[in-house]
Amino acid sequence: MSIKKQELVQLDKMDRSILEQLQKDGSLSNQELAEKVGLSPSPCLRRVRALEDAGVIVKRAIILDHKKLGLSLTAILLIGMDRHTPERFAAFEEQVSGYPEVQECYLITGHDADYMLKVVVPDMDHYHHFLLNRITRIQGVSGVHSSFVLRRVIDNTALPLGYLT
Template sequence: MLNNHTENSFAIDIDDTDKQLLRLLQTQARMSITELAERVNLSATPCARRIKRLEDSGIITGYHTQTDAQKLGYPLAVFIAISMDRHTADRFEHFEEKIQSFDELVSCSIVTGRTEDYLIKVRVRDMAHYEEFLLHRLNRIEGVAQVHTSFELREVFSRSVV
């Protein structure tokens, strides 16, 4: 579930207990309400209310399973900077629609401060898989003018903001 723009896009006040709950849920989303409540020194009902408020406000956007890409056979992470041939809404919408259908895609962002327009991250099995992805799918999207590739040597860490 990808939800970058929520209808409730205003910031709500969160306190240290809310932050503790968010940290716990980010690392252990299957923890029961009772266990969460104990960990943040609340009873179950107020804890559940806080979580519901965080969900309703759009701070919690979903619950996800993290997987190990290497164990699933996708050890190679690739960052690809993409330049579009024209900067029009139609061109960008077309690209974004097409790119979402690629199973290898991990993330896609429009960026500024570079000559490229998009920065995507993909996971592939090996160099042959990357070559197929690049030449037969990515480069065939209408409007893709240039790509610059960087291979991830090692992810140092990845986390969500709390």
Template sequence: MPNTDLDAIDRKILRRLQQNGRLTNQQLCEDVGLSPSPCLRRVRALEERGVISGYVALVEPETVGLPVNAFVRIRLDQQDDHHLATFENAVAEFPEVMDCYLMTGEADYQLRVLVPSLAAFEDFLRKRLTRIAGVAQVTTSFALRPIVNRTALPVQD
């Protein structure tokens, strides 16, 4: 359910925190034109309403030994609730899976997988992913380099 009751200041707060989640309340209130107490109240309200769901540090995969970025499309042999749940529960346990989406079209799921090498990807594919009950087809594409990689949502005024 969309939060359509965000005003211009809420949106400005969201844009600034997406740019730098480590801003102090003092820095944030100066950037958005509020005094410290109302600014902090607004941030807490955005957190309580689930608009802000958390704060993270963004880490460059290559710097921690994860240079291989694979996009994996999965078809299941059946798309009933049991098979979908089995697949979803299994991939949720794999730390290599950075994103998993239920899809329309030719694939049932699209995964983004980060691994240290092609050999590690082969091991992941053969020993774990294809052993999930119901996996019928796997198609993989490897990213050569990122062109656009955003984490900030385009929050408009």
């Protein structure tokens, strides 16, 4: 099994400016974006399409307020697996990818866990049901440690583009 190294995309100052503006507001029209970065609309659109074609821009999304929608409980789950095989991990990942409650899923190291999940649900009753009827029923799950978010201190989706040269 060989692991491919992902090729880095070279960005210039204008590309970074476009990405910074889109991370602030993904709903900007091309005209608005062009004005903010100091380009005319046609070259701006060409650059955005090139960034999309290169896979730098993966998708544009709307961020919703959890609490205003009645989803007031956020849990962080650390999940241990009984076996560390590609098949076991693939089956787990396929299963949790179908659960709308799971906002994020990471294969991790450095803990007594193999996965970290961020889960959003309405309340503790829903979490209890999710845990007992979904997560613990996945073949290979050997342990679950739950922590509950008291307050979001930083909740940011923007990447730090200042590191790019």
